[in-house]
Amino acid sequence: MPYRKTPSEIRRLEAAREHLVACATSVVAEVGWAQTSVTAVADSAGIAAGSVYQHFPSKAALAVEVFRRAAGREVEVLGEVLDGEGDPVERLTRGIEVFARRALENRGLAYALLAAPAEAAVGAERLEFRRRYRALFAEVVRQGMAAGLLPAQNGEITAAALTGAIGEVLVDPLGTPSGHTTDELLTDLTAMALRCAGAPAV
Amino acid sequence: MPYRKTPSEIRRLEAAREHLVACATSVVAEVGWAQTSVTAVADSAGIAAGSVYQHFPSKAALAVEVFRRAAGREVEVLGEVLDGEGDPVERLTRGIEVFARRALENRGLAYALLAAPAEAAVGAERLEFRRRYRALFAEVVRQGMAAGLLPAQNGEITAAALTGAIGEVLVDPLGTPSGHTTDELLTDLTAMALRCAGAPAV
Numbered sequence: 001m002p003y004r005k006t007p008s009e010i011r012r013l014e015a016a017r018e019h020l021v022a023c024a025t026s027v028v029a030e031v032g033w034a035q036t037s038v039t040a041v042a043d044s045a046g047i048a049a050g051s052v053y054q055h056f057p058s059k060a061a062l063a064v065e066v067f068r069r070a071a072g073r074e075v076e077v078l079g080e081v082l083d084g085e086g087d088p089v090e091r092l093t094r095g096i097e098v099f100a101r102r103a104l105e106n107r108g109l110a111y112a113l114l115a116a117p118a119e120a121a122v123g124a125e126r127l128e129f130r131r132r133y134r135a136l137f138a139e140v141v142r143q144g145m146a147a148g149l150l151p152a153q154n155g156e157i158t159a160a161a162l163t164g165a166i167g168e169v170l171v172d173p174l175g176t177p178s179g180h181t182t183d184e185l186l187t188d189l190t191a192m193a194l195r196c197a198g199a200p201a202v
Numbered sequence: 203m204p205y206r207k208t209p210s211e212i213r214r215l216e217a218a219r220e221h222l223v224a225c226a227t228s229v230v231a232e233v234g235w236a237q238t239s240v241t242a243v244a245d246s247a248g249i250a251a252g253s254v255y256q257h258f259p260s261k262a263a264l265a266v267e268v269f270r271r272a273a274g275r276e277v278e279v280l281g282e283v284l285d286g287e288g289d290p291v292e293r294l295t296r297g298i299e300v301f302a303r304r305a306l307e308n309r310g311l312a313y314a315l316l317a318a319p320a321e322a323a324v325g326a327e328r329l330e331f332r333r334r335y336r337a338l339f340a341e342v343v344r345q346g347m348a349a350g351l352l353p354a355q356n357g358e359i360t361a362a363a364l365t366g367a368i369g370e371v372l373v374d375p376l377g378t379p380s381g382h383t384t385d386e387l388l389t390d391l392t393a394m395a396l397r398c399a400g401a402p403a404v
Binding site: 033034115116117118119120121122123124126127130131134153154157158160161162163164165166167168169171172185188189191192193195196197198 | 235236317318319320321322323324325326328329332333336355356359360362363364365366367368369370371373374387390391393394395397398399400
């Protein structure tokens with residue numbers, strides 16, 4: 001009879017895997033992809049380095065899982081705000097504020113997600129997530145045009161531009177403090193984004 | 203007496219290195235960073251794989267050199283246009299057109315420079331080059347404000363936004379043709395960029 005895991009064994013394994021991903025995410029946020037070693041993650045999770053490989057076949061596979069989880073949360077939060085209350089321009093403004101504020105509150109993680117040099121597998125995930133951001137922005141720009149709040153424009157290009165622009169603006173404050181307060185940065189960032197989408201100046 | 207290379211040997215080595223970098227650039231433009239092997243580069247240059255290591259200690263070192271040369275040329279061309287004839291808004295418009303047109307004419311290379319998943323060493327170069335783009339755009343935005351052609355704004359944020367926006371807009375047409383002609387894309391891209399910088403609609 002083949003050995004089958006009991007439900008409680010499965011739950012224990014899943015909990016251990018979750019704990020490992022959470023610890024790896026903290027290590028990545030603190031030291032970046034390149035400096036994150038399997039040993040450091042194992043230490044942080046309180047397990048032997050070899051045990052990491054019970055859950056992930058390679059460091060790259062663990063890195064991809066860390067990226068997917070963390071980036072997935074950000075896409076989800078942005079999607080909820082863009083899909084929430086208010087007219088499309090208000091939702092766009094709030095979405096950018098929320099996205100940027102979250103990035104500035106966890107700069108290490110945001111830098112890892114947006115820009116930090118990483119293995120190619122993580123780079124491929126990053127491109128995929130940028131497509132999801134573009135799709136979210138494209139929808140709210142489309143709604144803004146339909147509501148007559150935004151001028152006629154190529155919404156796909158505006159959506160790509162917003163995705164690239166916001167990421168790039170957040171990269172340098174993340175790397176090197178630029179002397180702006182968070183509120184000043186948010187004000188200037190949303191003003192730029194609204195100009196980019198052609199919303200009337202407020 | 204230690205062996206010293208003669209001038210003609212040095213010239214021959216330099217020419218061989220140049221040829222190798224040019225061949226490697228073509229291979230990267232064609233198949234991307236991940237698929238570029240030392241063997242493929244050596245084949246393309248008509249030398250043995252081992253000879254590549256006479257010039258570069260590792261594949262990563264060769265990749266970094268390919269990136270620096272190609273990205274350096276793009277920064278130089280953009281700098282010349284942004285620094286050329288015309289008022290700041292005209293120069294910004296022309297700079298974006300030239301940058302985008304060059305990217306669309308060599309999509310494989312542009313994708314490799316802008317976005318393709320690559321080893322971390324190339325990722326670090328990419329961040330460095332983005333800083334150079336930001337500095338170029340910041341200067342022309344500053345001039346535009348000084349000339350009263352652009353409204354008061356945080357020029358550093360606009361410059362970062364333009365860098366991110368243009369790169370991101372060019373990534374997807376590069377990856378998946380979007381049904382736009384090059385001219386339509388250029389028109390929409392420059393319109394977006396001018397809105398972003400607050401230039402009056404033309």
